[in-house]
Amino acid sequence: MKIAIDHDGCIGSGECVLAAPEVFDQDDDGIVTLVGSDEVDGHDEAIRSAAHACPARIISLS
Amino acid sequence: MTHLVEADLPSYPMARQCPYDPPPAMSELRSSRPVTRVKIWDGTSPWLVTRYEDVRDVLADPRFSADFRHPGYPGSSPAVKASRDVSPWFVNIDDPEHARYRRMLTAEFAVKRVAGYRPMIESAVEELLDAMADMPQPVDLVQAFALALPSIVVCEVMGIPYGDRGLWQEHSRVLFDVDSTPEQGAHADAELRSYLAQQLEEKKLNPGDDLLSRLAQRYIANGELTPVDGAAMALLLLVAGHETTANMIGMGTMMLLDHPDQAAEVRDGDEKTVQSAVEELLRILTVVHGGRRRVATEAVELGGVQIQAGDGVIASEPAANRDPEQYDDPDELDIHRSDNHHLAFGFGVHRCLGQPLARLELQIAYPALLRRFPDLALAVPTDQMTYRDSMIVYGVDEIPVSWGGRG
Ligand code: HEM
Numbered sequence: 001m002k003i004a005i006d007h008d009g010c011i012g013s014g015e016c017v018l019a020a021p022e023v024f025d026q027d028d029d030g031i032v033t034l035v036g037s038d039e040v041d042g043h044d045e046a047i048r049s050a051a052h053a054c055p056a057r058i059i060s061l062s
Numbered sequence: 063m064t065h066l067v068e069a070d071l072p073s074y075p076m077a078r079q080c081p082y083d084p085p086p087a088m089s090e091l092r093s094s095r096p097v098t099r100v101k102i103w104d105g106t107s108p109w110l111v112t113r114y115e116d117v118r119d120v121l122a123d124p125r126f127s128a129d130f131r132h133p134g135y136p137g138s139s140p141a142v143k144a145s146r147d148v149s150p151w152f153v154n155i156d157d158p159e160h161a162r163y164r165r166m167l168t169a170e171f172a173v174k175r176v177a178g179y180r181p182m183i184e185s186a187v188e189e190l191l192d193a194m195a196d197m198p199q200p201v202d203l204v205q206a207f208a209l210a211l212p213s214i215v216v217c218e219v220m221g222i223p224y225g226d227r228g229l230w231q232e233h234s235r236v237l238f239d240v241d242s243t244p245e246q247g248a249h250a251d252a253e254l255r256s257y258l259a260q261q262l263e264e265k266k267l268n269p270g271d272d273l274l275s276r277l278a279q280r281y282i283a284n285g286e287l288t289p290v291d292g293a294a295m296a297l298l299l300l301v302a303g304h305e306t307t308a309n310m311i312g313m314g315t316m317m318l319l320d321h322p323d324q325a326a327e328v329r330d331g332d333e334k335t336v337q338s339a340v341e342e343l344l345r346i347l348t349v350v351h352g353g354r355r356r357v358a359t360e361a362v363e364l365g366g367v368q369i370q371a372g373d374g375v376i377a378s379e380p381a382a383n384r385d386p387e388q389y390d391d392p393d394e395l396d397i398h399r400s401d402n403h404h405l406a407f408g409f410g411v412h413r414c415l416g417q418p419l420a421r422l423e424l425q426i427a428y429p430a431l432l433r434r435f436p437d438l439a440l441a442v443p444t445d446q447m448t449y450r451d452s453m454i455v456y457g458v459d460e461i462p463v464s465w466g467g468r469g
Contacts, residue, residue: 011161012168013413030168030175053403055413057122 001047003038006058007031015053020046032058071107074100074376075352081449081458082317082347083393084380088112092381097365100376103240108136108374109367110353112381114388114405116365117354120377121410126356128412130154134357136374138454139240141247151298153412160411163295166281167415170219170273176418179219183426186214191434200441200462204312207431208461212307215423216300221272222261229257234301238454240352251297258296259289273299299416306350307420309450309457311427314343316461317395318428319440324397329432333425339397340424345383345404346395351456353378354408379405435465 003023012030016023023043027033040047051059076085091098092112100110111120120126130137131150137143152163169175194206213231217224233250236242242250262278269275274296281287287295318325328339353376362369369375383404384392407414414420432438441462448459 009411011164011411011413012172012415014171014173014418015413017173026172026174028169029165030170030172031165049401049403055122055409056411 001040001044002062003034003040003047004060004062005032005034005038009056009058011056013055015055016050016059019050019053023047024050071099071101074102074110075451078449078451081444081447082313084348084351084378084384088378088381089384092385097367097369102136102376103139104137106134106136106374108134108355108376109364109369111364111375111377112385113365114382114385117377117379117382117405118409119364120356120375121354121405121408121412123362123410124157125358125360125362126375127156127359128154128160128354128356129156130355132357132359132372134372134374136355136357136376138352138355139242139247140244141237141239141242142454143244143247151294153298153302157411163287163291164411164415166277166287167273167295167299170276171415171418173418176422179215179419180422180426182218183211183215183423184430186211186218187426187430190214191430195434199464201464203315203461203463204308204457204459207427208312208315209304209308211311211427212304212420212423215307215419216303219273219303219419220261220296220299221265221270221274222258222300226257230254230300231304234305235453237301238305239452240454241452254297254300255293258300259293262289262292262296302414303416303419305453305455305457307423309349309455310344310347310420310424312457312461313347313349314340314424314428315431315438316440316444316458317343317347318432319438320444321395324395325432327397328428329436331429335397336425336429337421338399338402339428340421341402341404342395342397342399343424343428344406345389345399345402346393347456348380348383348404348406349456350406350408350454351380352376352454353380354412379408435463437466438463439465 010031023040025033025035051061076087078085096113097109097111099107101107111117152160190207190210213227214224233254236246236250265275265278282292356375358369358371358373360371386392407417441464450457
């Protein structure tokens with residue numbers, strides 16, 4: 001799955017980190033980062049859950 | 063949709079019938095008129111939004127403003143209105159200004175950062191439970207544990223002395239009571255702000271390893287944050303940080319005691335069970351129960367209804383969190399419910415900043431309490447307790463409990 005993130009819109013809620021800790025993390029300012037690349041193999045369900053949970057709706061998947 | 067004349071509009075908030083459930087009249091609206099006008103205390107008639115998807119759409123849409131200075135903003139009460147007129151909290155400011163304030167704090171509440179508070183929270187819990195075990199029964203769980211824990215934690219995180227709580231717990235309660243007069247609200251607000259401004263001033267001279275010291279050093283010292291706005295920020299953290307979690311601990315414990323099988327699973331369960339139990343209690347209780355207040359800055363169509371620019375909107379999380387289109391058996395407590403995605407912490411850019419901390423406190427508090435007092439029971443039936451219908455955060459005044467000989 002390919003993940004696109006609008007970092008400027010991140011509010012640091014941490015919902016994505018809770019839903020898919022293998023894929024999402026927070027930087028020193030609490031803003032979303034990806035653990036690996038933006039093309040992820042597997043974890044589909046957790047990634048979808050993270051995108052749905054994001055209160056700022058800044059995670060899009062393709 | 064049938065046209066309603068002014069006089070027929072339902073008044074909001076509606077009355078609850080059972081302390082655990084949202085008002086039945088509101089649930090009824092969710093199926094019959096999911097976006098509908100209601101009448102509120104100041105005589106205005108904002109839209110009430112009750113479906114899960116619609117509530118999320120309102121809260122995530124920048125065309126709905128959280129700025130109470132807007133004429134159409136549907137305020138919660140005269141006291142809340144009076145207090146927020148002073149210097150607005152960032153919960154009532156829109157982006158991009160809101161984001162500028164919020165970003166000064168996001169590092170403080172990052173998930174892994176907050177996990178570092180675990181030992182502090184665990185030792186606070188153990189101390190409170192030790193003290194409680196020595197008290198003559200019945201004990202008021204609210205004072206002994208539910209309110210004390212989040213108060214200690216928010217003090218530790220912010221770096222203010224817990225011994226000063228006499229200076230802020232009562233003012234904070236007045237601020238959150240919709241029945242307070244504007245004068246009471248303004249007074250409580252002014253007292254809280256001056257206390258916190260003084261704390262920030264002291265941090266400038268004597269910094270410690272705490273949130274307020276970092277705010278003072280990183281943002282107030284260089285002028286990015288004025289002392290007045292810094293005090294407003296501290297006020298928001300203090301009041302948002304303790305009443306909310308306190309009422310979740312209190313009401314959540316009551317609800318678990320009403321469901322002994324699920325309580326046993328929380329007591330003896332693994333981390334995953336405890337985590338999903340906490341999410342489920344947050345969903346079913348939704349203690350911040352008054353609905354998020356917003357105002358449309360443009361015309362928006364929502365659920366087949368045309369909302370005009372300037373119209374007030376109340377997006378009800380308690381109603382959304384019981385939406386049968388989103389949740390199977392929404393009125394049943396099911397601690398194993400997966401993919402909960404409840405809205406008890408709100409949604410959109412104002413989503414609760416303290417949620418990782420609140421979750422951690424609850425995940426530690428419920429099992430520790432149930433393990434320490436395996437025979438914990440309510441000493442008074444729930445229908446004889448006094449519920450806080452008039453508070454911004456729903457809860458109960460006193461929860462007398464006993465636990466027999468074991469504890
Ligand atoms: C179970 C406990 C809690 C519940 C149910 C809760 C609920 C909420 C809700 C519903 C909002 C959204 C307000 C809106 O959209 O208008 C919110 C915002 C907020 N909460 Fe919490 N909260 C809890 C605990 C905490 C704690 C422990 C803290 C901090 C120590 C905190 C700090 C905040 C802040 C700063 C905001 C404003 C965020 C913003 O406007 O960007 N909360 N909370």
